[in-house]
Amino acid sequence: MSHVSNKKIANFLFEIADLLELKGVQFKPRAYRNAAQNISTLSKDIKTYYQEKKLQDIEGVGESIAEKVEEIIETGELEYLNELRKKFPETLQEMMKIQGLGPKSLMKLYEELGIKSVDELEKAAKSEQIREIEGFGETSEQNILENIQRYRKYQERFLLGYILPIAKDIEKQLSNLNEVERINLAGSIRRRKETIGDVDILVVSTDSDKVMDFFTNLDQVEKVVSKGTTKSTVIAQENLHIDLRVIEEESFGSALQYFTGSKSHNIKLRKIALDNDWKLSEYGLIDKHTNEKIAGENEKDIYEKLGLDYIQPELREDRGEIEAALKGNLPNLIKMEDIKGDLHVHTKWSEGSHTVEEMAIEAKNLGYKYLGICDHAKILQIAKGMSDKEIREQMKEIEKVNDKLDGITVLSGIEANIDSDGKLDVKKEVLKDLDIVVASIHSGFKSSEKEMTNRIITAMQNDYVTIIGHPTGRKLNKREPYEVNLTKIFEEAEKKGIFIELNSFPERLDLTDLGCLNARDYDLFISINTDSHSKDQLRFMELGVSTARRGWLEKKNVANTKNFNELKKLL
Ligand SMILES: [Zn+2]
Ligand SMILES: [Zn+2]
Known part of the structure; x- marks a missing residue:
């Protein structure tokens, strides 16, 4: 059996999806991506499913994909993929990572200009060849160049x-x-x-x-x-x-401090050392005159000797943490143990992989006291959204789960879509009966800053909205945030008592750390949610909490640290 990680198997399937898309195949790419996404976020090693012959228990994995996964596990290779690869130049699918270039455009550029790599694409755009091709123009040429820049930046992270x-x-x-x-x-x-x-x-x-x-x-x-x-x-x-x-034991603390960074944090620290006629390096905090080692074995000692409170690693970005540590003003950062629930997860009712009950049991196992089910409403066809009738049915199912399970309360909610006018895709008669209404932008990302801000502010006038979901819409390494004036959103959130989401999904982490830092100036609550699409993804909470810590948030800033009754009041 070859060693293949979940992520690696997922990558095989993602690649199949890309290649099928280049071939112009419909629907199948989506099935492969869906399976790949679920495999990459499994909490168990996929080999356990393989050994128990239960690969098809994984959501989205049917007979045909299961066979392919078996072949990858057994041989480390996949014949089907090798065959597909032969049909296209290797570099062509790499180009699919460039934003805004779909498979159709890529094939066109390949057929008409013979472009088969990112470098060739860049050259063609710079020499103004692309604008000559039907369906492209000067603007798309410009966009291609910008997106190549972005693509290169993303590749390194x-x-x-x-x-x-x-x-x-x-x-x-x-x-x-x-x-x-x-x-x-x-x-x-x-x-x-x-x-x-x-x-x-x-x-x-x-x-x-x-x-x-x-x-x-x-x-x-x-x-x-x-x-x-x-x-x-x-x-x-x-x-x-x-x-x-x-590292030598006597320098472990200073090496840890040094290699943790950030660079700008360390520069400031070294300056404080110099002001004391000391020298700080990876080898220790050393007296310049006597060469005596003042600290080095433990990181905490270094901060202490420099006259600073201990600075948590997440804060070390030179965003005022050293000044705060000098004054003893550092925030008491939120911890994973403070989290009492998750307010935005999906189930089989929309694009999730598990039932309400399965999600609730997993949340309970994590020690949570409550879980908010917020599936999509119907406008998002692609996400298999719910009709009003289905929302009512789901509420009944949630009631049943609540009757059945002790120790956790499931809250019924919805992730409503904010349309181009700021209206939601669910009627108020339905919204009023829900505990949580997450309102999010899922389309029209190109609105101007003013339009986008107005869309969200308009949505916030709806009395039933409780949370603004993934507030800047960015997807790391994929999509830049849309333009929005967060200050205005924060002001409105403060006025209306609406939570701002920090979405813990690895690609999102949005509100960002800097966004959190700014939000601290307002009397509002952040809600750290996972937006899980399967029970394994509930563990992404850790990423949201880390981001909150980087954004200086404390327990008191975060809505889902409250116990159930307090939360209910806030909602
Ligand atoms: Zn969403
Ligand atoms: Zn969602």
Whole structure:
């Protein structure tokens, strides 16, 4: 059996979807993407499903996809995909990652200008060849150039949500070694940045050769870039670089501080050290005159000796945290344990994979006290939205689940769509009977800032709206946020008592960290929701909480830290 991760299998299926799309095949690409999305967010290793012969239990995986998954697990290859690949130049589907270029346009450019790579596309756009092709013009040429820039920027960053589980798994395997005495993730992943460039791991070890051997032979490793006694670099799936450094025990704290960054945070810290005639480096905090080590073994000591309160890694971005630490004014950051429920999840009633009851049981297992079911209403045809009648039926089902389950309350809600005039796609007669109404933008992303802000503000005039969903619409590495004046939205939210969502989905994490930081100036609540489409995705809450911490949020700023009765009042 070959070693293939869930993510890797998902990538095979995503690639099939892309290629089928290039071929002009209808519907099938969507089925493959759906299965791939579900596989990539499973909480269990897909091999357990394989061994128990239960691959078809995974939502969206039917007989044909299950057979393909088996083949990938058994051989590491997929003949069907290899055949498909032969039909197109390899670089063509890479170009599908460029925003705004659908398969039809790509095939046209390929057939008419022979363009089969991003570089060739850029060249053609720059030499004004594309505008000559029917269906393209000067504007689309300009857009293509902009989107190529964006594409290049995206290629260098990995989404935290998909890398964190891999990094934690490797950290755990290493920490189980007898030769590893201390271990920590460092770098941007420790600061829980929404996208990261690479993974840094630091250890203290009694036998670094043995640790390096183990590290470079991990299952996840696809290539060893370099192997030494104090530092090794490997490439894991999808070209992710992982560095492991072995550090002397007496410098572990200063190395951890140094490699965690951010750069601008560290520059300020070093300046404070210099003001004291000390020197701060990865080797320790050292007296410049006597060369005596003042701190180094533990990170906390470094902050303490510099006269600062300990600064949590998520805050280390030079956004005022050092000044606050000097004054003892740091926020008391929200923690995962503070979260009492999730207010925006989907079920089979729209595009979700599980039933209301399955979602509720999973939420209860996570220790939650309440769960808000907010499926799409009917206007979103593509998301299999509910009619008014179906909303009523779902409410009845939720009642039944509430009768059946103890310890958790399921709230009935809806994710209504805000149309181009700011109207919602659900009637007030229906809305009034729901506990939660999430109002979100899912179309018309190109509205001007003024139009977009007006759309949302208009929606907020609807008395039944309780939450504004994913407030800037961005999708990391895919779509830039739409233009919206968040200040105005915050002001209105404060006035109307409407929550602003921090959507924990790996691609969204929106409200962003900076958005949270700004929201702190208003008397409003943030609601950290997962927007889960399956029960495994409920664990994305961790990403939302990390983003909230990066945005300086405290328990008191977040609606779903309240107990059920308090929350009910706020809603
Ligand atoms: Zn949505
Ligand atoms: Zn949603």
